[in-house]
Amino acid sequence: MECSDGIPRTSRDVSLKELSRRLAEFAQVRGWAQYHSPRNLLLALVGEVGELSEIFQWKGEVAKGLPNWSEDEKEHLEEELSDVLLYLVQLADVCGLDLGQAALTKILKNANKYPLLTTTTTTTNN
Numbered sequence: 001m002e003c004s005d006g007i008p009r010t011s012r013d014v015s016l017k018e019l020s021r022r023l024a025e026f027a028q029v030r031g032w033a034q035y036h037s038p039r040n041l042l043l044a045l046v047g048e049v050g051e052l053s054e055i056f057q058w059k060g061e062v063a064k065g066l067p068n069w070s071e072d073e074k075e076h077l078e079e080e081l082s083d084v085l086l087y088l089v090q091l092a093d094v095c096g097l098d099l100g101q102a103a104l105t106k107i108l109k110n111a112n113k114y115p116l117l118t119t120t121t122t123t124t125n126n
């Protein structure tokens with residue numbers, strides 16, 4: 001389903017590979033691939049992280065789910081989070097890395113590094 005602006009609004013799983021493919025095409029048809037070196041993409045990514053940070057700047061602590069935020073504020077946040085993700089995906093891509101696979105591998109490493117809660121810290125009815 002698409003809205004009048006042509007942007008799909010259905011909620012579905014989106015893969016990093018799909019984003020990667022679409023971004024490569026986006027850059028290629030604009031003649032931008034030549035500028036998308038690892039360093040340039042990293043700098044663009046850091047710039048977008050700055051824009052994302054500005055949204056939270058001076059707000060104090062923010063409750064999960066953003067209960068007091070307007071729809072416009074949430075949309076702005078969605079856009080800045082997306083910019084960060086899109087540059088991150090492109091950075092991994094031009095480095096020849098599979099970011100999805102790498103992230104799964106890292107989650108496994110994290111799980112081995114940080115132990116589960118021990119049973120002594122949990123309560124039981126027995």
Ligand SMILES: Nc1ccn([C@H]2C[C@H](O)[C@@H](COP(=O)(O)OP(=O)(O)OP(=O)(O)O)O2)c(=O)n1
Binds near residue numbers: 087
């Ligand atoms: N050479 C480029 C330029 C832009 N983009 C894409 C990735 C980001 O999703 C978005 C960034 O676009 P802008 O540089 O226009 O940044 P903003 O959308 O944040 O606009 P502004 O800085 O005016 O708020 O466009 C890209 O892939 N490659």
